[in-house]
Amino acid sequence: MYIPIMVDLFLRDIDKLAEEISLYTDENKIWKVEGKILNSGGTLCLHLCGNLQHFIGAIIGKSGYERNRDLEFSARNVSKADLLLEIAKTKAIVETTIKNMHDVDLSQIYPVHKSGKEMNTAYMLQHLFGHLNYHLGQINYHRRLVG
Secondary structure (H helix, E strand, C coil), rough: HHHHHHHHHHHHHHHHHHHHHHHCCHHHHHHHEEEEEECCCCHHHHHHHHHHHHHHHHHCCCCCCCHHHHHHHHCEEEEEHHHHHHHHHHHHHHHHHHHCCCCCCCCCCCCCCCEEEEHHHHHHHHHHHHHHHHHHHHHHHHHHHHC
């Protein structure tokens, strides 16, 4: 029962990520930082895509994705179209991976410790969902702040 719920929630909010990126009216503002705002909407988008493709796609789904976390935070001026393509790739791998899971997989120890803590896969999925939403809210705020 948990797996269809997680698929639904992840897909809903990955679609919301695409919507937020689409709503930037000036493509240059996706990358704008100023004052104490250190991460732009584009940076957060790349980070979310890399995070989900790594922790869900590569670790659970064995997709072969190789994460470059430094690039998630250093890349600039990636076009809106390319960000949307990356979101679409992320959505596809998240959907495929979670749909292919079985209830027994959820109770298995997640193979990577997060913050030095051992957890099961259900816990890790919940953690990743919270992380997605945290940054999704930041992107929404950034988009409205930079106008």
